[in-house]
Amino acid sequence: MSQGNYTPRREHKFTFGLWTVGNRGRDPFGDAVRPTLTPVEAVRMLGELGAYGVNFHDNDLVPIDASPQDRDRIVNEFRSACEENGIAVPMATVNLFYDPVFRDGAFTANDKSVRAYALQKTMRAMDLGVECGAKIFVLWGGREGVETDGCRRPDEAVKRLREALNYLCEYSLDQKYVYKFALEAKPNEPRADIYMPTTGAYLALIATLDRPEMVGVNPEVAHEHMAGLNMTHSVAQAWEAGKLFHIDLNDQIPGRYDQDLRFGSANPKAAFWLVKFLEDVGYSGPRHFDAHAYRTEDYDGVKEFASGCMRTYLIFKEKSEQWNADPEIKALLAEISETSGDGRGTKFNSQHASELLSANFDRAGLAARGLKYERLDQLTMDILLGVR
Ligand SMILES: [Mn+2]
Known part of the structure; x- marks a missing residue:
């Protein structure tokens, strides 16, 4: 029964993206409701709350138009803040969706120069991640999709995606980085349809890469639920294939826009089966929360949100032990x-x-x-x- 101790500790490996606690509540219909939270402030907050680590897209940390001097100063300040607050950086990723240059996609865009720029931006983001200690590199292709299939053949998009992934694996090896890539699927939003809509689709693509051993998946609760799927089944298939390199925990009411709700808050039973699976099989990677606080909240509410994600996970961890011992x-x-x-x-x-054919x-x-x-x-x- 309840031990009542749901205090997060470093060994629980709870991580948050800079973009999660730093989310300012902007949505398609309304502007930001919270002031900017600097990366250093976010790290301080996560340290206070008992998180293990922080993750970032390149431009969560370094603005896209920063000078090399600014970049180095920002990275140094950030690394010192991580050290002071005992916060690790297990994962890094790249933003290939915000800037207008990616309006037709990044690795799958029709314009060769856009595809080359996307590769360059990703390699630089990999360099940045390594500087901060990241060993996992997540790729979410939010703009790799269409509104009209008239713009390109979808199998051509698959080929371009494969070519980019092969290139990035070679870059990682060439630089002597130890990255594992984790591919994150989503069926739609911001594009009407995104290529590689589910974790299962990525698992099939990975088998066709030059270096499949370097590439796995990053399933996200909300993204699988948007596709009407059972997240625990997606995670189980990835785990069984040795491909569960990272995970994005949040919540989502099916049939809606991407809600990124506090973990376990929309469908606690599904969240319970997920936590039970991760704990039963001994998943040892980061438990990353890719979610954000309600738009109604100030930064006290953001802390409530982040603490709530971790608390709910730990409650379900305890409940799964209780379930196993019942x-x-x-x-x-x-x-x-x-x-x-x-x-x-x-x-x-x-x-x-x-024998089987003749059995009764x-x-x-x-x-x-x-x-x-x-x-x-x-x-x-x-x-x-x-x-x-
Ligand atoms: Mn995510």
């Missing part, structure tokens, strides 16, 4: 696993196949048994709702 749940699971095998199936050989199954008998999943799920609900 005697009635354990008994039900033992009953289920007796009949369901170990999930690995049977390896083919021709003798086994001929009691089909009606097999079908007759109730499975008690209603009871199992209600026990889960009792745990989640705090009455068990």
